[in-house]
Amino acid sequence: MSRFDHSSDDSSVDSRAEDFSQDFKPEFSEDEETLITRMFKLVGERWSLIAGRIPGRTAEEIEKYWTARYSTSED
Structure with missing residues (x-):
């Protein structure tokens, strides 16, 4: 099997990472803001x-x- 082959389990890992990234809110310094x-x-x-x-x-x-x-959706 090639090291580039992907198993079907990869999709569940991707969806978990996507769920995490949607909830993730990075902190920004005042200078960055x-x-x-x-x-x-x-x-x-x-x-x-x-x-x-x-x-x-x-x-x-x-x-x-x-x-x-x-x-602007916070009316």
């Missing part, structure tokens, strides 16, 4: 550009932070 806000005003929803300015952060983390913090 300020930078995210400033960058968003400059470049909009270009999460990868914003993440490039914050070492150790991914575009997905920043997008989730922004969506959770500034979601």
Whole structure:
């Protein structure tokens, strides 16, 4: 069997990881929050550009932070 072959058990691992990532809310420092806000005003929803300015952060983390913090669905 090749080391690249995937067994059917991989899908259950992927779904658990996906469930975890949906509940995961990363903590951001005040400096990071300020930078995210400033960058968003400059470049909009270009999460990868914003993440490039914050070492150790991914575009997905920043997008989730922004969506959770500034979601307009809370009427």
